[in-house]
């Protein structure tokens with residue numbers, strides 16, 4: 259486990275709720291105290307917290323037959339108030355000011371919007387204020403929803419250039435089988451040099467979880483590939499954050515790869531946000547996937563699909579349709595279509611805004 263200065267700590271619904279579904283305020287208060295211990299060591303923390311739906315569900319009884327989307331929205335909107343007020347009360351006992359940020363996936367799509375959000379986080383952290391972020395379930399509909407707060411935590415860690423992301427759940431980490439099976443073993447380290455771990459993960463979720471361990475693993479791996487160390491640990495462990503601080507924590511640790519810079523981290527999460535598609539020829543493909551730095555020039559483009567503007571995210575495919583990577587458009591589809599195949603034209607995608615899958 260590596261030293262950490264800027265952490266994103268995600269707390270799952272099951273950590274904040276008891277078996278009976280009631281909020282586990284004792285656990286919440288202990289985690290707040292442990293977060294404060296980390297900040298007193300000079301670390302900065304951004305908290306991604308689930309629990310809005312869980313807190314609302316226990317407070318607001320609803321008719322069984324009510325539309326499930328309405329139920330989620332009612333519980334999330336009534337629960338978020340309770341959740342954030344509880345955090346504010348617990349953190350204020352330590353003299354810690356907190357801020358609430360509610361987001362949807364759309365807030366990470368547009369680069370300008372993304373940078374505004376990033377500036378807000380930096381301003382809060384520079385003033386010693388602890389941001390608490392959650393998905394704005396009240397307004398998110400299917401395509402705007404994150405898979406769960408593990409994805410939100412991964413996007414947030416990339417956005418603020420965190421060196422560490424901790425996903426606190428209700429098990430010690432990823433096991434080689436069902437965690438409750440005594441024959442299952444905890445996988446304590448995951449690195450790019452090791453065999454695929456996802457084969458051990460079942461789709462089962464804990465009672466209030468949304469994404470499950472598969473999402474957790476996918477987000478952890480993506481973040482580690484971007485240079486962020488990731489820890490999946492049990493938020494119900496008595497002193498989980500203290501054990502992290504002294505590097506004695508029983509958990510699943512993802513070894514970080516070489517750190518990528520901000521724009522590439524933003525792009526790496528852009529797989530759901532692309533607006534247009536580019537098909538490139540073999541020459542352009544070998545150029546983009548070579549070790550040497552390259553931009554994508556119009557001469558290497560065979561086909562463009564979709565209408566896009568400068569700044570939009572584009573998906574890059576090779577001639578077989580295989581996804582190669584993502585990039586930010588330097589100019590619109592109108593201009594790009596006039597330049598396809600031509601020499602001596604400005605790059606459509608500049609290297610600084612190019613992310614090649616399984617390479618970068």
Ligand SMILES: Nc1ncnc2c1ncn2[C@@H]1O[C@H](COP(=O)(O)OP(=O)(O)O)[C@@H](O)[C@H]1O
Nearest residue numbers: 270271427432433458459460463464467470471
């Ligand atoms: N191989 C595995 N190792 C650990 N947990 C697993 C595995 N496969 C499935 N799970 C399930 O994933 C659950 C954690 O995911 P999730 O329910 O989304 O938690 P959270 O609410 O913290 O996000 C565990 O409670 C466990 O039931």
Ligand SMILES: N[C@@H](CCC(=O)OP(=O)(O)O)C(=O)O
Nearest residue numbers: 271308309310311406407468
């Ligand atoms: N915004 C939702 C997040 C749900 C969610 O991602 O739950 P989990 O899988 O337990 O982290 C809530 O607060 O209930």
